[in-house]
Amino acid sequence: MDFPNRRVFPPAFIPDHLIAEILSFLSVKTILRLKCVSKSWYTLISHPTFVQNHLNKSSRNPNFTLTLDDGYTFIPFRHLLENPSIAVKSDAFLQNPSLAALNDTSLQNQFLDILPHFNDFKIVDSCNGLILLCSKSRSIRLGYEYRFYIWNPATRIIYDKLGSLYYCAPNFQDHHLGFKFAFGFDDTTERYKVVAYRVVEDDNEDTTLGKSEVKVFSLGDSCWRNILSFPVIPLNWINLRYAYHNDAVHLSGTINWLAVKSYFHTFYEYKYITHVEQFVIVSLDLSTETYKQLLLPPGFDKVPSVQPVIRVLMDCLCFSHDFKNSEFVLWQMKEYGVQESWTQLFKIDYQNLQLNRLFNFRLVCLYINGDEVIILNGFNNQAVVYNLKNEIVQRIKLKIYNLKNLVVTRFDNNNNRFTHAKYYVESLVSVS
Known part of the structure; x- marks a missing residue:
């Protein structure tokens, strides 16, 4: 039957820039599948501008790395805020590239090919969705060999052309004096640096x-x-047992360490720091490869009983410390490098966190989202969600279910997996 008055509408036209904007909100797994739609989509998705736009959006939903017995996985911080008692199926780590673990068969085969003599890895840090892995092994004559790999869990690409670094310890007991590492991006040359x-x-x-x-x-x-050489001594060289709380942090083309100056002792221990003026932040510009020193907030006027900490939170350099063994204080440097821009974000009484004042707490703020913060207590390695507005505390309890052997791993109190948590965001970024 003919319909002479029927209107025929032309095919809908969506501008390329709008297509790119819509795609940039999708997960890496979905985007990689859409590369096969057409040549134009493949070109669009592969373009550096699209990769950067996707990274900018992905950065709004960061994950934290969680160390498992057989690898690593990544859990969005927002999931912990929604449900601190979260249960996760380990199969999800294998199926979702954003949660890919090293026990994935394909990844395991890749690692077996490039790591014939190494079976231990450490996440040094992540930058723009790339994770720097480091392996350490004994070499001849009491030496140590460090090897490095850059891994994008979302795209499942491993970059292994970083070579090795050797450290010859004077004796076996000096192995702890070997190298520590940091990872960042030089905005000027657009190159990643270790x-x-x-x-x-x-x-x-x-x-x-x-x-x-x-x-x-x-x-x-x-x-x-x-x-x-460093103009001052990084604090994570002092009191090595808790050094991981003050690992280097990358921000805006710089690597930053909390450090001490005017330190006149042969061996380094936190108890020898006697004046608050000794604390400083030392910043390495990755472009010029030169240092500058940043002063701490003027309200920080007494050496705390435990190490203060620097972190990058909400894309700003932050500094936290104990106050009179009774409160946890966090400051934010609103404008990087400007000492006058230090602003106190919050001060939390230990009683509100349901902590016993008899102990020296090593608190670290892992994440901030509005009125909710995730705080790690380094004393017992317990993480909590705390609401600054209504002062409600919820303990984070993770359960990992492995459906293959029905094993349930519970990450709760006294578990140091939270202690080594690192930021990670999904990305399409490649170093090749």
Whole structure:
């Protein structure tokens, strides 16, 4: 039957820029599948502008890394805010690229190919969705070999052309004096850089300001380069047991450490820091590979009983510390490098966190979203969600279900997996 008066509408036209904007909200797993739709979509999704736009949106929903017995997984912070007693099926880690674990068969085969002699990994840090992995093994003559790999869990790509770094310990007991590492992005050259650093402890000298050795490896180079030594001593070299709370943090093309100056002891222990003026933030500009020192908030006027901590929260440098063994204080540097921009975000009484004042708490703020914060108590490795407005505390309890062998792993009290949690965001970023 004919319909002479029927109107025929032309096909809907969606501008390319609108298509790109819609796609940038999707997960990496979905986007990678959509590459096959057409050549134009493949070109669009592969373009650096789209990759950056997707990263900007993905950064609004960060994950934290969780160390498992057989690898790593990643859980969105917002899931913990929605349900602190969260149960997760381990199968999801294998099926969803955003939660890909090293026990994925395909990934495991890749690692077996490039890591024939290494079976332990440490997440150094993540930057723009790329995770720097480091393995350490004994070498001949009491030496140690560090090898590095950059891994994008979302795209399942592993970059292994970073070579090795060696450290020859004077004796076996000095293995802890080997290198520590940091990872960041140089905005000027658009290159990722790995920073290796160590502090020399010389017991043959009466006093020392701390000698240090700092090296940089730029992706695309073939060797490590020595750069200027630290002008001050990074605090994560002091009291090594809790050093992970003050690992280096990357922000805006810089690597930052909480540090101490005017330190006149041969060996480094926190108890030897006697004046609050000794604390400083040392910042390494990845472009110029030079240092500058940033002052701490003016309201920080007494050496706390436990190490203060720096973190990057809400894209700003933050500083937290104990106050008179009774409160947890967090400051934010609103404008990076401007000392006057330090602003106190909150002060929480330990009683509100349901903590016993008899202990020295090593609190670290892991995440902030409006009135809700996730705080780690380093004393017992317990993480909690705390509402700043109504002062409600909820303990985080994670259960990992492995459906293959029906094993339930409960991550609750006294579990150091939270202690080593790192930020991670999904991305399409590649280093090749």
